[in-house]
Amino acid sequence: MSNLESKARINKQDYPVSRLKLRAWLQLEDVRDKLTEAAKIKNRDNVEMYLCEYISIAIPIAVSELRLLNWNDIARLFRLVYNVNLPNTEYPLIKPRPNKNENSEDNFDYPGRSWFMWLHTLARCYGWAIEYVAELEVNDAIALMQEILFSEQMEREWQWGTTELAYPYDSNTKTSKFHPLKRPEWMQMAKKVKEIKTVKMLKSALPVGVVMRWDNGKFTATQ
């Protein structure tokens, strides 16, 4: 994985823009979530604070100094930090998808929980130390997380298949039919849509008479 670093010019001085490791990247994402929430409710002070905080996570410059910059410099730096730290969005796990229920937040949620969730899952699976997990490349961490969740799902599906719950009895047909365990949305998104095969139709099944087609706002008769 690449470890690219960019530079940001602020008041004639160059600052490195880091491509962050897992822990810092999750912190960055948390701040971005807070920024989005503050923007949604038009909280001007918080928008300013989170924009500066976001930048200062990746560029070694104090929030107090960032507050002295013009808005267009802040916007430029924000975009730079965002682009440098953009993970590979091809992973189904992090692909954007419609949020069905925005109020489905766990009631035991707490600030910064995402880091502990990632740490817990990766450390439990591979036995790695906190320091090691914190320094993982973001794209590697996402790929590993996806593999862990997928193998856990496979295990759950196997267990589900061994229980009676998976074969509910249908009194109408007097048979039991297998009902697979529902997969998380991101796994369903990864499914490839089957191509529809072209099949030959019997002549007797084709429409009789002159067939009219609606094409570019005009009716045309097919030959």
Added chain:
Amino acid sequence: MENLQPLNKATYLYEVIGKYIPSHYDEDYFAFAGKIVENLQKGNPEDYFTAIQIMTDVSRNTLELSEPTDVLELFMRALVEWRIIELVEFFREIGYPND
């Protein structure tokens, strides 16, 4: 360090004027600025003066005593200085509503 266009002022400006800025910009600046003024006339005229005050720090009293064409010119110039197109684009990008 210069701080002529601080972020908090830019956010306030966006709140006041963002809803009057067309989402489509066709590179004819005068037509674009004209559309903003037209939208402002249809909307709340107070927003016109508030936007000028945010961008220029000229008092309301001075604006009211000035010629309307001078005020309009000041407004147009300030829009360019504040890079209003980029400003609106940025705030829309971070999900700041402008209704």
